[in-house]
Amino acid sequence: MIAALDAGDVASYAEVAARAGHPGAARAVGGVLARAEGLPWWRVVNAVGRLTPGHERLQASLLAQEDVLVRAGRVVGFATSHRSRARTAQAAPRVRSSSRVESALGN
Numbered sequence: 001m002i003a004a005l006d007a008g009d010v011a012s013y014a015e016v017a018a019r020a021g022h023p024g025a026a027r028a029v030g031g032v033l034a035r036a037e038g039l040p041w042w043r044v045v046n047a048v049g050r051l052t053p054g055h056e057r058l059q060a061s062l063l064a065q066e067d068v069l070v071r072a073g074r075v076v077g078f079a080t081s082h083r084s085r086a087r088t089a090q091a092a093p094r095v096r097s098s099s100r101v102e103s104a105l106g107n
Contacts (some may be wrong), residue, residue, distance in 0.1 A: 005043040007066040010075055012047050049078025 005011060011019075014027035022028065033041040042062040045051060051059045051073050060070040069076035 005040045010043055010045060010063070010066060010068055010078060012049075012078075013044055014047055016044060023046075044079060045075055049075035051075075 013029040014023075016029045017023060017025040020029075029044065033044060041052070042055075042059045043066075051070065056073050057068055060073075062068050063075065
C-alpha cells in the first residue's frame with residue numbers, strides 16, 4: 001500500500017490518481033477529498049500547484065504550518081520539475097498518495 005501523505009508532502013490530483021492505479025481520475029480524487037473526513041486534502045493541488053478554489057486561505061495556512069512555500073495561490077516550485085515536487089523551507093517533499101484515497105478509488 002502507498003503510505004499517506006506526510007506533513008510537507010504535496011501531490012497533484014493526477015499524481016494521486018495515477019499512484020492509486022487510476023490514471024485519468026484526477027477529478028475523482030478531488031471528489032473523494034471533498035467528501036471524506038480525515039484525509040489531508042490541503043496537501044493536494046492541481047497540476048501547476050494551484051490551491052483549491054474557495055479554500056485558498058485555509059489551504060495556504062495549513063501548508064505554511066508544514067513549511068511548504070505558497071505564493072499568489074500556488075505552491076512555489078511545484079510544476080517546475082518533471083516530478084512536480086514542491087519546495088519547502090527545508091527540503092523537497094516526497095510525493096505520495098494516501099492509501100485512504102487509493103481505497104476510496106477502488107484499490
